[in-house]
Amino acid sequence: MFLNIAVAALQQGLCYGLVALGVFISYKILNFPDLSVDSTFPLGALVCVLCVNKLRINPAAAILIAGIAGAAAGSVTGLLHVKLGISDLLSGILVMTALLSVNLIASRLIDGSPKIIISYGKTIFGGIMPKIFPGSAYKFGVLALLLAILIIGKIAIDLFLKTKMGLTLRATGQNAQIVTSMGRNAGNYKIAGLAMANAMVSMGGAVYSQWTRYFDNQSGQGMVVIALASVIIGCAVFSALPIVKGTTAVIVGAVIYGICIYLAGFFFSSDYLKLIMATLFGIVLIINDRLKREKTQKKAEAKKNEISA
Amino acid sequence: MKSLLKLSGVTKIYNQGKIDESSVFDNFGFEVGKGQFISIVGSNGSGKTTLLNIISGNAVPTSGKVELADADGTMRDITKAKEYVRAKRIGRVFQDPSLGTAPYMTIAENLALAENKGKRAGLKFALNKKKTDYYRGLVEPLGLGLEDKMNVAVSSLSGGQRQALSLVISTLTPLDLLLLDEHTASLDPKTSEIIMRLTDKIIREKNLTAIMVTHNLRYAVEYGNRIIMFDKGKAVVDAAGEDKEKWDINSLLKVFNAISIECGN
Numbered sequence A: 001m002f003l004n005i006a007v008a009a010l011q012q013g014l015c016y017g018l019v020a021l022g023v024f025i026s027y028k029i030l031n032f033p034d035l036s037v038d039s040t041f042p043l044g045a046l047v048c049v050l051c052v053n054k055l056r057i058n059p060a061a062a063i064l065i066a067g068i069a070g071a072a073a074g075s076v077t078g079l080l081h082v083k084l085g086i087s088d089l090l091s092g093i094l095v096m097t098a099l100l101s102v103n104l105i106a107s108r109l110i111d112g113s114p115k116i117i118i119s120y121g122k123t124i125f126g127g128i129m130p131k132i133f134p135g136s137a138y139k140f141g142v143l144a145l146l147l148a149i150l151i152i153g154k155i156a157i158d159l160f161l162k163t164k165m166g167l168t169l170r171a172t173g174q175n176a177q178i179v180t181s182m183g184r185n186a187g188n189y190k191i192a193g194l195a196m197a198n199a200m201v202s203m204g205g206a207v208y209s210q211w212t213r214y215f216d217n218q219s220g221q222g223m224v225v226i227a228l229a230s231v232i233i234g235c236a237v238f239s240a241l242p243i244v245k246g247t248t249a250v251i252v253g254a255v256i257y258g259i260c261i262y263l264a265g266f267f268f269s270s271d272y273l274k275l276i277m278a279t280l281f282g283i284v285l286i287i288n289d290r291l292k293r294e295k296t297q298k299k300a301e302a303k304k305n306e307i308s309a
Numbered sequence B: 001m002k003s004l005l006k007l008s009g010v011t012k013i014y015n016q017g018k019i020d021e022s023s024v025f026d027n028f029g030f031e032v033g034k035g036q037f038i039s040i041v042g043s044n045g046s047g048k049t050t051l052l053n054i055i056s057g058n059a060v061p062t063s064g065k066v067e068l069a070d071a072d073g074t075m076r077d078i079t080k081a082k083e084y085v086r087a088k089r090i091g092r093v094f095q096d097p098s099l100g101t102a103p104y105m106t107i108a109e110n111l112a113l114a115e116n117k118g119k120r121a122g123l124k125f126a127l128n129k130k131k132t133d134y135y136r137g138l139v140e141p142l143g144l145g146l147e148d149k150m151n152v153a154v155s156s157l158s159g160g161q162r163q164a165l166s167l168v169i170s171t172l173t174p175l176d177l178l179l180l181d182e183h184t185a186s187l188d189p190k191t192s193e194i195i196m197r198l199t200d201k202i203i204r205e206k207n208l209t210a211i212m213v214t215h216n217l218r219y220a221v222e223y224g225n226r227i228i229m230f231d232k233g234k235a236v237v238d239a240a241g242e243d244k245e246k247w248d249i250n251s252l253l254k255v256f257n258a259i260s261i262e263c264g265n
Helices: A002-029 A037-053 A059-082 A088-111 A135-162 A164-174 A176-181 A186-212 A223-237 A246-267 A270-308 B048-056 B107-115 B129-142 B159-171 B189-205 B217-222 B241-245 B249-263
Strands: A115-117 A214-216 B003-014 B022-033 B037-042 B063-069 B075-077 B090-093 B177-181 B209-213 B226-231 B234-240
Touching: A002 A037, A002 A135, A002 A164, A002 A186, A002 A223, A002 A246, A037 A059, A037 A088, A037 A115, A037 A186, A037 A214, A037 A223, A059 A088, A059 A186, A088 A115, A135 A164, A135 A186, A135 A246, A164 A176, A164 A186, A164 B107, A176 A186, A186 A214, A223 A246, A223 A270, A246 A270, B003 B048, B022 B048, B022 B063, B022 B209, B037 B048, B037 B217, B048 B090, B048 B177, B048 B209, B090 B159, B107 B129, B107 B159, B129 B159, B159 B189, B189 B209, B217 B249, B226 B241, B226 B249, B234 B241, B234 B249
Parallel strands: B037 B209, B037 B226, B090 B177, B177 B209
Antiparallel strands: A115 A214, B003 B022, B003 B063, B063 B075, B226 B234
16 A cells, blocks of 8 residues: 555656656756746647547657657747747746647547547557566556656756757856857757757656546646756755756656655645645745755855965 | 958947937947957946947947958958857957856866857767867966866856956957957956956967957056047047057046046046
8 A cells, every 4th residue: 555655656756757857958957937838748748649549659659749749839938038029937928828728729629628538558558568567566667667768868868968059058048148159049049948848848748648548738737836846856955966967856856746746635635736736845945045045155154264264 | 451340330329219318429430450459448438348249249230330351351241240140250258257158067068169169069979088188278378277177167266267268268269359348357456467468368379359448557558559548439549559659557547537527527
């Protein structure tokens, strides 16, 4: 019983991992508070479910196609901000709001319903998975598969950030002037970065839809909070250990936050869920702020000692 | 002397048509010869930084033309060229050391960024041992100990170290024109001196054309081969070569004070 809860909680946390990786790109790398996440998450779920149900596409390939859809939505956020000069927060809100309707219209037009079920056998968790992990081992198999997906995503991002293009993307978030000075269009890098971030988020939505076995436009509600909390928790936990990569940190953050939410949902009625999520996030922000202040204080003291010595 | 940069009939009006409208340049003309190292001095609001902004493409003139010489010497109109396009040939070091580097990237990563200027930013890895060694060789002659901090984030460096790195970054790839925007103003006197000497060395070694805006009259007199004093968008002093040698701090200060008294400062 306890083991089952623990495994399910862990699974939920891992499901948020890809979303957290996406928000890591927009929030940490690009320094862009992107709210379109709330809608690009269900967009990914929808595209994935439709691909599997209607087009009979392989569920793993469907996740990648969901990523392309997410990239398109993310570029819209970027275009609104860079080309039309709308503020970062508002461009995200515009895309988030509009996309909610787009998702609903698409699901109604194509499937006739705002909620679409995907059969177990057609997901990445069906097929050969139960054969490799029979009986009680299955839940660990799901865990392993989710973890494998996350690790692939993490390594891909880590490697990318070390390339020439990745370096320029990082510079864009830290100091857009240096990118301009290096003869590159910083706006285009912002758009590309947002496309990448939302591709990750949509792929997260796609994996989530296969895990829960249905598409629900509401599933993205509060995803920004979940992802931001994961990123901030992860970075706070490992702030003392700079060797740990940011991507690893946010995955751990997502698992911690995911477990908290799962347990909250387990002990309280679902009415309380968003309140608990917000409260947890609030606590994280306060602790994170304290940690930061302590750190700067220590630094200042160290400097003082250095001077007096 | 071959002309490198030419501004003709440049007018710049900020907040045009509004109550706080202010005109910085009115039909201003300016020419920079290849190989010149120009020091520009002048009081606040005299148009020094606006001039650099108009040259770099950071500010668009209300009217007028900006031209830059091609490799073969023909003048090309760049008035409409975006800042990032001009940056391929015009480098700039800012007063704020943090504008010239990416703070949370290492020294080696910042230099890799600089080395790739003008090249395609592909999916090849930016760094390897050989490259890091090459970059180490670039910062070693600065004598600031940067060579031991190749994998340290730039944010943890001092202002002087960052400004020295900014100088190396902006002059690493071939350049037609270097703009220095009060680039020693935020540093302490000793560090300021080091950076100024380093600037002069780089400009000589790489045979660069440079425009330096400074509040330090001594630097303006000591360095460079042309001196300009700005007042209300006009060059009240413009002396090059031997003419420049006649100016010293005192004579410069005399003109400067005369202008300031007119302004009521």
